Amino acid sequence: MAEWINAGRIEETAARKARRSLSTDACAVTVSVAAVFLASMFAFGDRFGIDLVAAGAAAVIYAVVSVIALRNLHAHGHGRFGAANVVTTVRAAITAALGGLVLASDQFGDVSQAGALWSTGTVIGFVLALDGIDGYLARRSGTTSRFGARFDMEVDALLILFLSLAAFLLNKAGAWVLLIGLMRYAFVAAQAIFPALRGELHPSLRRKAICVVQGATLCLMLFPVVMSPLSDVLAAGALVFLGYSFAADVVFLLKADRGSHAA
Template identity: 45%
Template sequence: MPIALFAFTAGIALRGILVHYPHRALGMGNGVTLIRAALVAVLAGAVMAPHPAGWVVFALACVAFALDGLDGWLARRSGLTSAFGARFDMEIDALLAAVLALILLSDGHVGLEILFLGFTRYAFVIASLFLDRLRRPLPDSLRRKTICVIQIAALIALLCPLTPLWLMPPLSWGAAVLLLCSFATDIRWLLGRP
């Protein structure tokens, strides 16, 4: 599963580079995002593992999350920012959230609410296939970026072997509500545009 997921992700990224990437050099920012994609693929292997190694999964998730701040900085520093790079980064964030949510669901310490944290982005994409207005570009938003950080941080906190079981439901529900409110705000804005 990890190799297939990475090959699929890299294939989609390669197509995006060939069609939409405006620079001659790939850039270190996109290279870091590709490393994050590899880490997410490795984490995907824990979904099927009967007893994933808690600290290893937690550490890999922390590294993938930490690198998220580095790729954009590197792209800006080298003058190689692009819409493709931003989209590639966002999709790896969404994939990381989905994989972490599946790991947590298979662990059994959280309920189905965890799927909101992992799959809201994909539900939005599916809805956009039926509603043209949802395919319009959204303006840059600090709220959206902040809630994405909270979403991934909450998933990683839920993975931490030191997180007490009593804290898991309020943490997962709290982050899910924030994420759903953010998506509702964006959907309302998109649908309200003429």
């Protein structure tokens, strides 16, 4: 009996050490990315139209995302934060910069800022390219987790939200384009009201492909050469595909819920 108790204490101590190690590692990555992020905004902010107010808003967005992520580390299940989550953290920082730009910069959308829009579109294209790398790194290193998958998905959703807002502010489409960015959050809100929508969704190539389409389409709309009516057509197509994807998931979850109750 004493051996079992001692073994349990040793395992509990090891688990506490692993959690502290993970927390320390994650905090170090978060702070390091924040330092590079802030330095980059002050060094190159003018090129993107990021003024002091926009930089402050971006810092707040990054801080909020970081706090939420760090509070959910228990779902990671590994002793190290991992390269995949480092990439996602970098993507979160750039997403926050875009958020600060579209929410707080007086220069955003100014016709004289075509160069800034080209620069912004190029950087966002790079962020979208990084989207598949974090998953690959997690699988390659054996550090896949519910935390990593959710972290990646929420950064994607936030990026799409800011891109749809950018499209609206740039007059590339009407206010309806905001539905692209808000649909994910509307689904989460619906889950709080309708328990049937809280079921598990299996990984889907259709869902991943349509997510890529949303990002690529909205990124293209940042560039000055993509104007209405082409931008309207692109945005409408992206919205139709996204609506179809969410509708398919809702139908699947409702059928699964009815099946579970019938059983």
